[in-house]
Amino acid sequence: MTDRPTVLGGIKVLEIGGTGAVPYCGRLLAMLGADVVKVEPPGGDQAARRLPPYLPGMPALQRSAMFYYLNAGKSLVTADAATPTGGQLVARLAERSDVVVHNRPQVAGLELGPALLRRHDSIVQCAITPYGWSGPKAGVVSSDLVTNAVGGDAYLTPAGLAHSWAPEREPLKLAGFAGSYAAGLAGLLGVLASLFRRAGGLGGDFIDVSEQDVHISMSREQIMWAANENVLETRETRAMPVGGCFECADGFIQIYVFSDEHWKALRATMGDPPWAQSQDYATPLSRAAHSAEINAGIAGWARGEKREVMYRRAKERGATLAPFLSPAEIIVDQHMVQREYLTETELPEGTRALVPGRPFLMSQTPATWTPGPIAPGASNRAVYLDLGLADDDIEALTIVGVI
Amino acid sequence: MPLRWCREDRRGPAPEGRAGAGPLSGIRIVDLCWVYAGPVMTRMLADLGAEVIKVESSRRPDGTRLGRRPLDPVLPVPEGVNVDLECQPLNHALNRRKRSVAINLSAPEGRQILLDLVAVSDVVTDNFAAGTMNRMGLGYEELRQANPRIVAMSMSGAGQFGRLRDVPAYATSLAALSGLSSLVGEGPSLYGIMMPTYGDSNAAIRAAGSLLVALLGAVRDGQGQYIDVSEWEAGLVGLEEAFLAAQLTGSSPGPRGNTSDYACPHDNFRCRGEDEWIAISVLTDAQWGALCEVLGIAADGVVPFPAVTDRLRHRAELDDLVQSRTSARDAAELTAVLQAAGVPAFPVLSVEGQFADEHFVDREVFVQAEHPLVGAEVVPGAPFRFSTKHDTAAPPMSAAPLLGEANEYVICELLGRDRAELTRLVADGVLT
Numbered sequence: 001m002t003d004r005p006t007v008l009g010g011i012k013v014l015e016i017g018g019t020g021a022v023p024y025c026g027r028l029l030a031m032l033g034a035d036v037v038k039v040e041p042p043g044g045d046q047a048a049r050r051l052p053p054y055l056p057g058m059p060a061l062q063r064s065a066m067f068y069y070l071n072a073g074k075s076l077v078t079a080d081a082a083t084p085t086g087g088q089l090v091a092r093l094a095e096r097s098d099v100v101v102h103n104r105p106q107v108a109g110l111e112l113g114p115a116l117l118r119r120h121d122s123i124v125q126c127a128i129t130p131y132g133w134s135g136p137k138a139g140v141v142s143s144d145l146v147t148n149a150v151g152g153d154a155y156l157t158p159a160g161l162a163h164s165w166a167p168e169r170e171p172l173k174l175a176g177f178a179g180s181y182a183a184g185l186a187g188l189l190g191v192l193a194s195l196f197r198r199a200g201g202l203g204g205d206f207i208d209v210s211e212q213d214v215h216i217s218m219s220r221e222q223i224m225w226a227a228n229e230n231v232l233e234t235r236e237t238r239a240m241p242v243g244g245c246f247e248c249a250d251g252f253i254q255i256y257v258f259s260d261e262h263w264k265a266l267r268a269t270m271g272d273p274p275w276a277q278s279q280d281y282a283t284p285l286s287r288a289a290h291s292a293e294i295n296a297g298i299a300g301w302a303r304g305e306k307r308e309v310m311y312r313r314a315k316e317r318g319a320t321l322a323p324f325l326s327p328a329e330i331i332v333d334q335h336m337v338q339r340e341y342l343t344e345t346e347l348p349e350g351t352r353a354l355v356p357g358r359p360f361l362m363s364q365t366p367a368t369w370t371p372g373p374i375a376p377g378a379s380n381r382a383v384y385l386d387l388g389l390a391d392d393d394i395e396a397l398t399i400v401g402v403i
Numbered sequence: 404m405p406l407r408w409c410r411e412d413r414r415g416p417a418p419e420g421r422a423g424a425g426p427l428s429g430i431r432i433v434d435l436c437w438v439y440a441g442p443v444m445t446r447m448l449a450d451l452g453a454e455v456i457k458v459e460s461s462r463r464p465d466g467t468r469l470g471r472r473p474l475d476p477v478l479p480v481p482e483g484v485n486v487d488l489e490c491q492p493l494n495h496a497l498n499r500r501k502r503s504v505a506i507n508l509s510a511p512e513g514r515q516i517l518l519d520l521v522a523v524s525d526v527v528t529d530n531f532a533a534g535t536m537n538r539m540g541l542g543y544e545e546l547r548q549a550n551p552r553i554v555a556m557s558m559s560g561a562g563q564f565g566r567l568r569d570v571p572a573y574a575t576s577l578a579a580l581s582g583l584s585s586l587v588g589e590g591p592s593l594y595g596i597m598m599p600t601y602g603d604s605n606a607a608i609r610a611a612g613s614l615l616v617a618l619l620g621a622v623r624d625g626q627g628q629y630i631d632v633s634e635w636e637a638g639l640v641g642l643e644e645a646f647l648a649a650q651l652t653g654s655s656p657g658p659r660g661n662t663s664d665y666a667c668p669h670d671n672f673r674c675r676g677e678d679e680w681i682a683i684s685v686l687t688d689a690q691w692g693a694l695c696e697v698l699g700i701a702a703d704g705v706v707p708f709p710a711v712t713d714r715l716r717h718r719a720e721l722d723d724l725v726q727s728r729t730s731a732r733d734a735a736e737l738t739a740v741l742q743a744a745g746v747p748a749f750p751v752l753s754v755e756g757q758f759a760d761e762h763f764v765d766r767e768v769f770v771q772a773e774h775p776l777v778g779a780e781v782v783p784g785a786p787f788r789f790s791t792k793h794d795t796a797a798p799p800m801s802a803a804p805l806l807g808e809a810n811e812y813v814i815c816e817l818l819g820r821d822r823a824e825l826t827r828l829v830a831d832g833v834l835t
Contacts, residue, residue: 007619053648137762143747149682170671175586178641192615197426206790217783218604224492226754227781254579322576328655335565360613364628
């Protein structure tokens with residue numbers, strides 16, 4: 001790292017709404033040096049502030065570790081955007097911002113979207129919504145489970161061997177919030193590209209990001225095969241003939257076999273048992289024809305072995321075999337610590353935890369996270385004074401519940 | 404609904420006046436990426452208006468140019484064009500809106516052409532195994548000597564350093580190593596595997612973001628830099644909750660099917676028909692009331708388990724109850740009713756379902772490109788839409804390039820050499 005300044009130093013961002021994609025986008029902008037003001041309803045965003053897991057020793061609306069991870073380090077203000085006065089405050093915050101990121105909330109007296117760009121040419125505005133700004137389903141509610149269903153991930157999960165263990169079971173969603181966060185990243189991409197263009201002398205922009213579009217368009221070879229070859233993949237058919245997920249003595253491993261080199265390396269890893277030496281298994285086509293018996297042989301070998309032993313042997317022999325690691329195992333992995341991907345961070349009340357740190361590893365451009373207070377409206381006074389309100393105004397607005 | 408809808412039903416270019424130059428117009432990217440994750444990244448940068456010149460070679464073709472039976476050309480095949488390398492749909496999807504120059508980088512003259520191209524470009528990208536660019540004599544130092552302002556990015560399985568940097572970068576391996584695989588599925592012994600390319604696209608979008616950060620940095624002070632992207636680390640995006648829980652609760656989360664800690668019901672439920680399912684997630688008590696109403700669960704107007712804490716405690720019972728009401732319903736019809744009632748729901752869509760959905764057709768999630776050999780074909784659209792006000796909307800769609808299609812553009816226009824030189828380079832096997 002050098003002393004080069006953060007790339008977004010001096011950029012003012014206003015963030016409104018959402019529990020996943022929008023706050024994640026805001027967090028990344030803050031890490032890149034932007035000054036992010038986040039607007040919540042009076043009393044704080046009840047849904048976002050209740051997301052588990054919980055920090056010990058914190059009051060109810062400040063104990064969500066996810067809320068802390070996503071939002072500590074932003075200036076948190078409250079405003080009842082549905083009221084004329086609250087809406088006007090949000091509008092004034094928007095007007096003095098370089099970037100506005102939102103999930104299309106109702107703001108009294110402020111029309112977001114293309115209308116805001118028409119009135120304020122220099123603002124870079126990004127709306128991240130489940131179905132996008134336009135189209136028959138614009139405005140429809142969604143969730144990460146639904147995004148997985150729409151995006152095509154669920155239709156093909158679990159696939160291959162894992163599907164064959166319980167073919168009647170329901171399609172599965174991927175873990176965590178990957179659905180929303182990919183959209184948050186797409187929003188970041190749009191905002192940065194727009195800021196780049198603006199630095200070249202052009203005005204602002206309106207960027208429409210749909211969580212569903214991101215997932216569909218980021219995928220997938222299935223689209224091309226279905227469209228051009230009339231081949232529709234399913235959970236049953238989406239499998240490599242040989243390899244997949246295997247249970248072993250202390251968990252699971254993933255094996256990938258495609259080429260003859262892969263197969264030779266896997267044979268060596270298994271100690272080249274007699275069954276694997278069959279000439280029937282010598283080519284990709286012949287292995288595909290005998291895939292069930294080959295997979296049964298691999299499964300029999302894996303069952304008695306431990307992940308780390310298999311992984312080490314596979315690495316020496318060039319086989320593509322990876323252990324399933326749990327979050328707890330990854331946290332203690334030296335690779336992640338060496339790369340500073342997971343960084344130890346002080347959380348409130350003295351708790352320390354390794355949290356995903358920088359979004360990218362760049363030789364010259366620092367990305368840092370400096371957590372701050374997360375009480376609802378923690379920055380009301382500072383931000384609203386800066387907006388030109390007097391202490392008396394702020395107190396009055398607080399009493400009537402606008403902020 | 405025919406799957407080949409694009410060819411039959413949606414002929415013609417996108418509506419007039421929609422295309423722009425893109426916010427990255429004027430940026431030139433020398434793209435050594437191949438296979439999947441890298442090309443997805445540079446495809447997004449092409450969607451943003453950057454000129455992406457894919458550097459490849461018939462001597463060691465991009466894996467996506469091989470492997471499946473090629474599509475049959477419907478247009479005349481020019482002399483010297485190898486149909487086997489040119490008609491793979493996946494290659495077309497990943498490389499649309501790009502150009503292609505065929506350079507033999509193992510020839511010293513080929514390497515020099517690449518460095519000359521770097522000198523007139525802004526960005527160099529690769530997704531080779533860690534250390535490969537250095538071994539080819541194309542490390543950051545060499546690139547920087549060619550162009551002191553260059554932004555160089557290498558994307559690899561586990562990054563350029565760290566104890567596991569040589570891990571094989573197959574998506575399923577990375578999903579296992581990132582913790583994602585251990586969290587998909589249900590119960591102590593049933594793990595799922597996800598779609599193999601999942602990690603690739605997440606890595607791609609993060610990598611594209613880091614390039615934009617570097618370009619913004621260069622705007623500020625005129626300096627380039629080197630970026631090290633690990634696909635493994637991208638697999639951790641969205642798993643923060645699990646990583647925090649592993650540390651704050653003292654036990655590592657395991658696979659949890661489709662369940663949620665704070666929403667119930669929250670699952671994919673079977674509907675009428677073969678492999679038809681609907682995703683329903685009830686995030687609030689009001690949505691639960693609405694779901695009960697739609698499914699006829701609220702007997703005599705009394706909603707069972709009105710509080711989410713009770714619903715979470717009776718999850719299995721409620722899942723069975725909901726399942727018993729959805730199994731005879733049509734997934735699309737039930738979706739419409741539930742969405743109108745404010746309940747998050749959608750059929751579990753196959754690609755076929757995505758093609759057919761009017762919403763995604765309206766939003767041009769799939770678009771059409773005119774390929775020089777196979778004609779009109781469907782390719783994925785851009786994952787974002789820019790306003791048309793400042794010419795930042797996506798540039799016109801163009802199909803994936805034929806191998807070496809931009810040889811003349813690169814050698815003659817960009818590097819200023821004459822046509823005789825171009826002919827010689829081809830004859831000498833430098834451009835191939």
